[in-house]
Amino acid sequence: MSLIEMSLAQTIKKQYRYKLKANIDALSSLIFIQLLAVALSYVGYNDILSDSFHTRVKLKYVSSDIVILFTFIWAVMSAITITTKPFRHHDFTFISNRLSSSLSNLLFLATTTLLGSITALLAGNFLVATQGVVFGFQLYSMPSVWTETLIAYCVTFLYVFLFSSTGYLVGSLFQLHKAMRILLPVLIVGMFLTDATFASELVQFYTEETTFSLLTAKVFCTIALFFTAATVIWNRLEVKS
Numbered sequence: 001m002s003l004i005e006m007s008l009a010q011t012i013k014k015q016y017r018y019k020l021k022a023n024i025d026a027l028s029s030l031i032f033i034q035l036l037a038v039a040l041s042y043v044g045y046n047d048i049l050s051d052s053f054h055t056r057v058k059l060k061y062v063s064s065d066i067v068i069l070f071t072f073i074w075a076v077m078s079a080i081t082i083t084t085k086p087f088r089h090h091d092f093t094f095i096s097n098r099l100s101s102s103l104s105n106l107l108f109l110a111t112t113t114l115l116g117s118i119t120a121l122l123a124g125n126f127l128v129a130t131q132g133v134v135f136g137f138q139l140y141s142m143p144s145v146w147t148e149t150l151i152a153y154c155v156t157f158l159y160v161f162l163f164s165s166t167g168y169l170v171g172s173l174f175q176l177h178k179a180m181r182i183l184l185p186v187l188i189v190g191m192f193l194t195d196a197t198f199a200s201e202l203v204q205f206y207t208e209e210t211t212f213s214l215l216t217a218k219v220f221c222t223i224a225l226f227f228t229a230a231t232v233i234w235n236r237l238e239v240k241s
Contacts, residue, residue, distance in 0.1 A: 008100055015104035023087070023108065026078045030071075030116050037070035038123050064124025068156060071120045075113055075160050076167035082108070083171030083230075102231040109164045117157040151212060158219040162206070165223040172230040 041064075081087065082105060174181050192199040209215040 011100045012104045015100060016107045019104060019108045026112055030074055033070050033074045034067055034119055034123055037067040041066045041127055064121055067120045067123040071116045071160055072163045075164040079109055079164045079167030080171035083168060083175060098231055098234045102227060106227055113160040113164045114157055117160045121153055121156055158216060161223060162219050165226040169226040169230050172233040176233060
C-alpha cells in the first residue's frame with residue numbers, strides 16, 4: 001500500500017488519462033473504419049433517374065448513414081476490447097478499485113464515442129463536398145438552423161454511446177466464462193429471431209422517440225444500468241482472482 005492516499009476523483013483522473021494514452025489504437029481503428037465507410041458510401045448512393053420533356057435528371061442521395069453504421073460497430077468492438085484481461089491489467093498500475101476502474105472506463109468510452117460521433121457526421125459533409133467538386137454535381141441540401149445541427153450531433157452521440165455501453169456489458173459477460181462468448185451471441189440472435197415483435201418494440205423504444213429530453217433520459221438510464229451491471233461483474237471477477 002502507498003503511504004499517499006488518493007481520492008477517488010484523483011484516481012479516476014489518472015486512470016482516465018492513462019487509458020487515453022494506452023488505448024490509442026481505438027482512435028486509429030476509428031479513423032480506419034470511417035475511411036472504409038466513406039469509400040463504401042460512394043458505391044452505396046441512391047440514384048434516381050427521371051426522364052421527362054426531353055430532359056434527363058440524375059439525382060444522388062448523399063448521407064453519412066453508412067459511416068454512422070460502421071461507427072456503431074466500432075463502438076461495440078472497442079468497448080469489448082477494453083474489458084479483456086490485458087487491458088484490465090492496466091488498472092494494476094494504480095492504487096484503485098473496480099469502481100474507479102469502471103468510472104474511468106466510462107469517461108474513456110464517452111470521450112471516444114463523442115469523437116466518433118463528430119467525425120461520423122463530418123464525413124457526411126465531406127461526401128457531399130467531394131460529390132460537388134470531384135464529380136461536378138450540382139449540390140442541393142435541406143435548409144437547417146444551428147439548433148437542428150446541434151441536436152443531430154447530440155443524438156448521434158447518444159446512439160453511439162448506447163452501442164458502446166452495450167459492448168462494455170457484453171465484454172464483461174464474456175469474461176465470466178469462455179462459454180459465454182458462444183452462448184451469449186446465440187441467445188441474443190435466437191431471442192430476436194424467435195420473437196420479432198420484441199425486437200421491433202425494442203428498436204422502436206429508442207429510435208421512434210421524438211422528444212429529445214426523453215430520448216436522452218432513456219439512453220442515459222440504459223447506459224447507467226449497463227455500466228452498473230458490468231461493475232458488479234468485475235467485482236465478481238476480482239473475488240475469483
